[in-house]
Amino acid sequence: MSLKSINKEIQEIKMTKLLFFAGSARSGSLNQKLAQRAAQIAQDKGADVTVIDLKDFQMPLYDGDLEMAEGLPENAIKLKKLFIEHDGFYIASPEYNSSFSALLKNSFDWISRPHEKDETPLSAYSGKVAAIGSIAPGALGGLRGLVPLRMMLGNIAVHVVPNQAAISFGFEAFDDKGELKDERHLQMLKASIDQFVQTAQLLQ
16 A cells, blocks of 8 residues: 555544534525635644534424423434534524524524433533634624623534634625625634634544
8 A cells, every 4th residue: 555545544544524504594684605615724634624504403492291201202303413523513693683593503402402422521522622703784793692602602513713703784795695705704714713723633
């Protein structure tokens, strides 16, 4: 076996698996575009990326009585499995009233619940790495909504990297190919994803 083949096998073994999604299910969501662009950057850095749409994992509003009667919804189990299988996740989070979306909170609430005997607490989150970002029509780029999101993730044992991207004036931010027009925005996103990928690799 050649040295090149050995190096390729080592690289494949250590390939980091990262999940990308937006906290919005709206068709044409700016944050879905941001998640897609972030995933492409991570893939270019050698990560194994999976991009999902939370619209494909619809669940009822979390209700402890419903959980007691019926257990976790099928989509909650599917989504939790994806989180467990990946080393980390990236959230492009829209700002709703200075916080993050109800869709995102509900998804996180459901998959925080155990559904198997002897399941490790917070199995979808504990020890995982996350990066967060946002894009919004206004001048702050959804920055205010990232504060409570970062706090919540830290409280459920997720390592959230310091670098983040909050991209302002979102309706004008992308070109027809899905690329960020402003080089400063692009470099901010790349810095966040670079830190994300590196941290996930170190903690594997």
